[in-house]
Amino acid sequence: xxxxxxxxxxxxxxxxxxxxxxxxxxxxxxxxxxxxxxxxxxxxxxxxxxxxxxxxxxxxxxxxxxxxxxxxxxxxxxxxxxxxxxxxxxxxxxxxxxxxxxxxxxxxxxxxxxxxxxxxxxxxxxxxxxxxxxxxxxxxxxxxxxxxxxxxxxxxxxxxxxxxxxxxxxxxxxxxxxxxxxxxxxxxxxxxxxxxxxxxxxxxxxxxxxxxxxxxxxxxxxxxxxxx
Amino acid sequence: xxxxxxxxxxxxxxxxxxxxxxxxxxxxxxxxxxxxxxxxxxxxxxxxxxxxxxxxxxxxxxxxxxxxxxxxxxxxxxxxxxxxxxxxxxxxxxxxxxxxxxxxxxxxxxxxxxxxxxxxxxxxxxxxxxxxxxxxxxxxxxxxxxxxxxxxxxxxxxxxxxxxxxxxxxxxxxxxxxxxxxxxxxxxxxxxxxxxxxxxxxxxxxxxxxxxxxxxxxxxxxxxxxxx
DNA sequence: CGATTTAGGTGATGGCCATCACCCGATCGA
DNA sequence: TCGATCGGGTGATGGCCATCACCTAAATCG
Numbered sequence: 001x002x003x004x005x006x007x008x009x010x011x012x013x014x015x016x017x018x019x020x021x022x023x024x025x026x027x028x029x030x031x032x033x034x035x036x037x038x039x040x041x042x043x044x045x046x047x048x049x050x051x052x053x054x055x056x057x058x059x060x061x062x063x064x065x066x067x068x069x070x071x072x073x074x075x076x077x078x079x080x081x082x083x084x085x086x087x088x089x090x091x092x093x094x095x096x097x098x099x100x101x102x103x104x105x106x107x108x109x110x111x112x113x114x115x116x117x118x119x120x121x122x123x124x125x126x127x128x129x130x131x132x133x134x135x136x137x138x139x140x141x142x143x144x145x146x147x148x149x150x151x152x153x154x155x156x157x158x159x160x161x162x163x164x165x166x167x168x169x170x171x172x173x174x175x176x177x178x179x180x181x182x183x184x185x186x187x188x189x190x191x192x193x194x195x196x197x198x199x200x201x202x203x204x205x206x207x208x209x210x211x212x213x214x215x216x217x218x219x220x221x222x223x224x225x226x227x228x
Numbered sequence: 229x230x231x232x233x234x235x236x237x238x239x240x241x242x243x244x245x246x247x248x249x250x251x252x253x254x255x256x257x258x259x260x261x262x263x264x265x266x267x268x269x270x271x272x273x274x275x276x277x278x279x280x281x282x283x284x285x286x287x288x289x290x291x292x293x294x295x296x297x298x299x300x301x302x303x304x305x306x307x308x309x310x311x312x313x314x315x316x317x318x319x320x321x322x323x324x325x326x327x328x329x330x331x332x333x334x335x336x337x338x339x340x341x342x343x344x345x346x347x348x349x350x351x352x353x354x355x356x357x358x359x360x361x362x363x364x365x366x367x368x369x370x371x372x373x374x375x376x377x378x379x380x381x382x383x384x385x386x387x388x389x390x391x392x393x394x395x396x397x398x399x400x401x402x403x404x405x406x407x408x409x410x411x412x413x414x415x416x417x418x419x420x421x422x423x424x425x426x427x428x429x430x431x432x433x434x435x436x437x438x439x440x441x442x443x444x445x446x447x448x449x450x451x452x453x454x455x456x
Numbered sequence: 457c458g459a460t461t462t463a464g465g466t467g468a469t470g471g472c473c474a475t476c477a478c479c480c481g482a483t484c485g486a
Numbered sequence: 487t488c489g490a491t492c493g494g495g496t497g498a499t500g501g502c503c504a505t506c507a508c509c510t511a512a513a514t515c516g
Contacts, residue, residue: 063375065375065376069375117352118353125346128345135313142373145370146373150474188374189503193502195463379473380472417473423495423496458516461512463511464512472503474499476498479497481492481493481494485488485490
């Protein structure tokens with residue numbers, strides 16, 4: 001695997017696998033930028049003017065209602081690209097992207113993105129793959145929130161998703177580095193319900209927690225709860 | 229606007245605006261297929277092997293939980309393309325596509341899609357736009373279900389979205405050609421709640437219905453209800 | 457170090473809505 | 487023409503969970 005020049009990592013992201021031409025174009029037309037924890041790349045409703053290639057750090061992607069209710073769509077990491085949909089359709093950003101950790105990012109202005117897509121076939125395909133990932137994240141979120149019939153079920157579903165993810169990395173433990181508040185935003189419920197639901201799952205020996213580490217003891221019980 | 233050869237319509241969809249080369253390729257490598265009402269193009273979990281260009285008819289795009297709960301993602305129409313994400317990532321279909329009316333469709337096998345994307349720049353861009361639309365549909369659904377705090381709020385939100393849509397076609401009336409059951413599937417609630425909520429909105433003179441035609445009398449009241 | 461903020465835990469309460477059950481009218485099919 | 491099916495309407499009920507309120511411990515910070 002070739003290295004992603006800008007990240008100096010073996011990139012897994014769609015934009016890390018460019019050929020020499022598109023890579024050179026990307027390098028000379030994007031600006032490397034650093035964000036401190038809490039800083040926003042862009043906010044919901046802003047006019048879109050660039051896409052953001054995450055080189056390091058974690059990024060919270062969310063949308064907010066006027067009343068202040070927050071929906072967390074996903075947590076983006078190195079290799080992910082943010083703002084592609086808004087840039088392609090030349091519309092406002094539909095989400096807010098905010099650094100959860102200090103982040104290093106390549107910022108590629110929309111006009112250069114367009115040039116790149118028109119000139120380099122591999123870039124077009126990469127853009128399509130980025131959008132396919134964005135779509136899956138949104139679809140999974142919709143599914144997570146729509147299908148289980150209760151908040152408790154959604155929490156169960158979320159834990160199951162994590163478990164599957166951990167399993168795919170052959171790790172029996174889940175590292176849950178999110179606050180109850182954030183979990184509530186991902187499952188369309190409230191902080192108190194998260195606290196109580198996790199407490200109940202612990203008491204019923206369905207899960208086990210040690211600090212941020214979580215272990216699933218009875219996957220079937222979780223599946224029964226979410227029923228999806 | 230050039231005609232979409234296969235639909236013989238002035239196409240609005242991304243795949244209706246091809247140049248002569250890609251259009252010819254599409255024509256000679258896809259198969260025109262008709263589906264009767266109720267027939268499935270593909271079902272959730274099927275191995276993906278083609279994309280589907282809707283030429284006429286309406287298509288319900290949905291996902292189902294094991295327990296039978298249904299989430300309707302969107303209703304696709306002429307010009308829309310279905311199955312792009314699964315084809316691009318060479319994975320199983322993540323949704324079920326089902327004809328709500330007799331449908332005429334161009335079916336393009338995945339291998340030909342890949343060839344097309346590699347050879348024609350406009351096709352790659354069109355694919356990216358299709359994915360951007362898919363993403364927006366999923367995002368909007370997630371937002372609709374996540375942000376309003378109650379089922380009644382989600383119904384209000386849905387009606388507001390329709391109203392905006394109707395307004396953009398400068399039409400004061402909304403044609404609601406869906407059953408209460410289907411509305412429930414779009415708002416993650418139950419048929420009874422839909423019936424009762426619509427009844428309440430009627431009684432409070434917030435909306436007015438005559439058969440399938442719906443008119444919003446007090447948009448502000450709806451916004452207060454959904455609070456998003 | 458004291459003050460403040462943040463994360464998490466918990467009790468009380470009340471309303472909403474999922475569920476079950478049943479009914480009615482319209483449409484359809486044989 | 488008559489069941490059968492489907493879409494829609496409605497009552498009763500009970501449980502879940504959103505909301506509010508308050509508390510504790512830990513972290514942060516001046």
